[in-house]
Amino acid sequence: MRLARTEPTDQEPDIRARPPLVREFLLVAGLFLAYKFGRQAANGHVEEAFRNAGSVWDLERALHLPGEGAVQGLLLHSQPLIHAANTYYAAVHFPATALFLIWLYWRRPAHYVRSRRVLAALTGAALVLHLLFPLAPPRMLSAAGLVDTGQVYGPTVYGPTVYGQTPATDTMANQFAAMPSLHVGWAVMVALGLIAATRSRWSWLWLLHPAITLFVVVGTANHYWLDAIVVVALLAVALAAFRLPPSARTVPARLRGPGAWGSGEGAPVPAYAGGGSGTYEGGGRPAISEAPVTSGTSVGAAR
Numbered sequence: 001m002r003l004a005r006t007e008p009t010d011q012e013p014d015i016r017a018r019p020p021l022v023r024e025f026l027l028v029a030g031l032f033l034a035y036k037f038g039r040q041a042a043n044g045h046v047e048e049a050f051r052n053a054g055s056v057w058d059l060e061r062a063l064h065l066p067g068e069g070a071v072q073g074l075l076l077h078s079q080p081l082i083h084a085a086n087t088y089y090a091a092v093h094f095p096a097t098a099l100f101l102i103w104l105y106w107r108r109p110a111h112y113v114r115s116r117r118v119l120a121a122l123t124g125a126a127l128v129l130h131l132l133f134p135l136a137p138p139r140m141l142s143a144a145g146l147v148d149t150g151q152v153y154g155p156t157v158y159g160p161t162v163y164g165q166t167p168a169t170d171t172m173a174n175q176f177a178a179m180p181s182l183h184v185g186w187a188v189m190v191a192l193g194l195i196a197a198t199r200s201r202w203s204w205l206w207l208l209h210p211a212i213t214l215f216v217v218v219g220t221a222n223h224y225w226l227d228a229i230v231v232v233a234l235l236a237v238a239l240a241a242f243r244l245p246p247s248a249r250t251v252p253a254r255l256r257g258p259g260a261w262g263s264g265e266g267a268p269v270p271a272y273a274g275g276g277s278g279t280y281e282g283g284g285r286p287a288i289s290e291a292p293v294t295s296g297t298s299v300g301a302a303r
Helices: 021-041 046-062 068-075 079-091 093-107 109-132 182-198 203-219 225-241
Strands: none
Touching: 021 093, 021 109, 046 225, 068 079, 068 203, 079 093, 079 203, 093 109, 093 182, 109 182, 109 225, 182 203, 182 225, 203 225
């Protein structure tokens, strides 16, 4: 007998799976502040950051990765495109991730819990790497020959650039934390999380977000290719560690009861009909027993 198959669920959110709102707000805010303060604590290490930058640049050339300058060259052909890239870099990263978590919280609570855990693990691993491996971005590396598009062109919604003029004393952000790229990591998680939670034929279009983000962070000379490769590897480990519960992935399909002849797909077959127990694959008419019907038995009784 063929077992009932499972299908992606698109039902109303399970309120029981939704964590308390105040607790979640405090938890996410606390994690964000811990990361910001930890990243600022990793500031400095200027000489080490530039040594590491040279090593990353040489490793990329040894691996025959495409030059970041090829991507930036596409941006430099159009000043409006440069402005759009700078704005995307500055304005989309945090709001997109926040909206992603808010939507999951209200509509897909089980997916929200997993995504929050994955993002927290990914961000924590990134902070550790920032502390252990300070890295100057390619816009600061003279060997790269790239343009700091935020400083030269701007504008962004925050002014000429999201970073301070002097990286070593920047109190708003650690500019020597290029490895790994959380811009790319969070964008990939947003896309994968929405694909898993929506399951529509158009859901793969969410991958445009990480694709555009990768183009932007490389083209604006804020990250190396290896920054993106490393963060995707870390994300894969986090996704494997925090799996969705089975109830959030699939839901048993309802078995259709027998109706009129030929109207029920997979309708149960009576045991006396010669087919034993089980269901028919093609949803065809159940076979009728070849045993003759006695004259004293009505059709209704035989059925």
